[in-house]
Amino acid sequence: MNKLHKPLLASLVTAMMLAALPAHAAELPAGTIISAENLDKIKNDTFEGHTIASMLSERMEWRIRNNGWKLPLAKSKAIPLDPTWVKASQANAGKTKINSETCQVDGWGAGQPFPNIDEKDPQAAEKVIWNWHLGQLTGDVAYVPNFTQVLIDGEKGVHAEPVAEFTRYAMKGRLTGDAVEGDGSERGRQLLYFKSPSDMKGLGTFTVMYDSVKVNDVWAYIPAVRRVRRLSGGAWMDPIGSSDQLQDDLEIFNARPCWYPGYKMLGKRWVLAVANSKTPLWNKNGKNFADKYPVLEDKAPFWNMNNNQFEPREVYVIEATTPSEHPYSKKVLYVDTKYPRIYYGEAYNRKGEFWKFMEFHSHPAKAEDGFTDIRTAGGAIIDFQRNHATVFLVDSPTWKTNVPGMSSKDFTLQTLQAAGR
């Protein structure tokens, strides 16, 4: 009798246990939109084999539950890596070393300096950051003639939408022609100036970034007095204009790695991120909100890029400790494991409280010379303490990489002055 009943009892117990579970975990179809309404229901479901819960960081989940963020799921697509970049990166294997004294990577020529990272390496986090700093897939010249910096009040909506031009010119690590231009002291040059509104037109900065511990040289052109003024070297920690974004937050992390005192590898994980973004995220001639900002949702808090496509990406999670004079105490970064790209950043204030959430959307594209580069379609820097955000959106069709005929001579202080008419 006992023998007969044992399998039955076991089956009954199993059946009861299964009945107690909410439902069978399911593989969700692409296009499913994760939102506050369905999160509890689908968090144990999977997408491409990963549970939804496992692909949301604590802050991401908090945004979905409390701040109207919605994530439409999209099938992941491999990011094509340009062969010249891959070749240059592989050439660095075993030959490069972080020199903390000079704040340089010895032995680096081009590509990402550390192509193979061992998670257990005590310098793993720092190497990921150096890969980002020196090895970004942005081409030798990234020319972005139109982007907007949408300033958003979480209650009232958009209150300013200045338009600017941005160019970054690599002086080192170049993949076309000689790897180094100039005397080797400069890593690159950057030109950023506003085109509208009228009271900001011409206002801009010219920056020389060095391949050493030296802080950037930055000059600003002030149209109201028609004059260039040198800016303080500490400006890399100051906000860009009146935005929520520090110079240091450009593409989430924009400092020379050695300006931060330390990095900690918190581990590898999967997150939902936008690596194959829709484009453009900004239609500069749009007539209304939906037309102008196709991915933003026109309701409070107005900064959620809810209509883009989020796919599973494996990332390193890195905690970066800021220098004592920095407004943040730390930044937590989510960096793709396959190529240098940061999807998310969390910034904490000096009291250790959560302050800002940064989210950047990217997509691969073809440069003018055929190089495969990675471009930013848009990004958000959300200040949750002030309920305010800056959403950076690019007029993607006008972006050009490796533009023929552009040389470092086109990016000087004189260029900034000439642009500022």
Place this chain on the structure above:
Amino acid sequence: MDNKREPRAGAPHLLKRLTLALVTAGCALPLYAADDNLKIDGYLRQELSWNTMDWKDTPGYDDRGKLSMARTTARLNIDWRATPDVSVVAKLRGVGEIQTPFLRHLETMGANNYRDGDIMDLYNRNHISDVVRELYVDFPLGERTRVRLGKQQIAWGETDFFAANDLVHGFDYTWRSFLEPANEELRKTNIMAKFNIDVPELDGAIEMFIRPGWDRKKDIGTELEVYGGRWSSQPYAGVDFRNIDPYDFENKKGDQRKPTGGIRWSGMAGDINYSLSYLKTFWPSPIMNGTSKFNGVPGTSSVNTQGRSDTTGLFGNIIYPVVDVFGMTASGYAEWADAVFSTEVAYVKDAPYNFSAVPGSLASQLVAPGFDGFTRKDVLTWMLRMDKNLSFTQSLLGSEKPMFFSVQLFDKWIQNYDSDDRLLNSVGWGAKTKEHSFLLTGIFSLSYDNGRIKPELVVGSDLTYGGGFAVPSVTMEVAKNWRWKVEYDKFWNDSWRDSNKCQSGANTCDNASLFGYFHKRDQLYTSLTYLF
């Protein structure tokens, strides 16, 4: 001379026609605004200011609380990229002021009454050459040269307050005195040819320009309010000095028709930005060319009229003599102070100075000091400045970014100084120039609410002659395209000119200097701007 005459024939007339075409085109601009090769922007601005003190020099009239300015400005900037390399830029400005009771009172007193002028002509300057602030074409010449032809403005030097090398143009201080922070609005633009040649091999560039002398007469020199209007200096409200000393723009010492120009090298030396320049330009301060008409009158000194046999005015002419200016600037970031230091030096050869003779000419004894002629002195003008971002304001004052702080020391150092020369700081006031004239200024700028609230404090102190100013202001973004500014202009002074003390001669009764000119001229200012 009459500065209201029509412009001369030739280029200005061509300019006039071109401008008319542009203004007409401007009316149809929204149709083409979507074209990336045509960029249009601008603003509409309403400005109001009120006197907050009773002026000492408007007897029998209480100026306090009176509306001193109600000015409407329309600005249109047009940037047309005609070809990938050629751009045409026009900056147009129209203004309209209403005559407030206060201005009417100044007019009754005599403001701008030279040749039956209307006081509102001072402010409603809408002649086509006033409307066209700038109109130029930009194009490259070869690989490294950029050319700009047309009416334009050039700012040289490092500093905006009390300029040392920013002497290419004069400034118009009639509608608002030196407090206007956007000095590009006050610069008198000129017709010029400018060439910029990049020299990347030497980490720098050459800029050179020539002004052929095609401008209107009144487009040279800094125009102080010598007409008795809103920004006339105490105690000359309602006094139009041109009745006794009209302008002379064709004086041999400063002939508007003669070409002027300059060349500047700017570059990098290590981490230091520097520039070296030479400029032949009109000395921007108005100089009184005294008359010799009364020489020989018993009890008067002899006056040497310069540049012509005698003055056209009864007591003199206002002229802008040409000077040579050798300039140098440098700026660099100092990590030890986390600050940017800037300096600027201008060596002015033969800078003209009016002086106060003893016993003084008939005019200086009857009217004010300064009608005794002018002499020349080499002057070394220099400036030192520190710009620093003060991050403690973020925790202490809750600002969204570090406060911008700028402190500047400015000096005019007269070479071979001799106190017996009795050089004057300015005609009309008694203070004798000292060997050094030091001014210290500070700027404190904050930002709140993502740039929607920007408080600022500008202060200045005259270390040599006493007095100073403080200008607290706040600019607010009230909506996406709307800016509202409120400002208070406070002046104080250690001495000012009091005509009651002038019993024994107009030239010996005071020591008033710069901030004495602004005695009781405090005002409240506000502006509302719509950007498009």
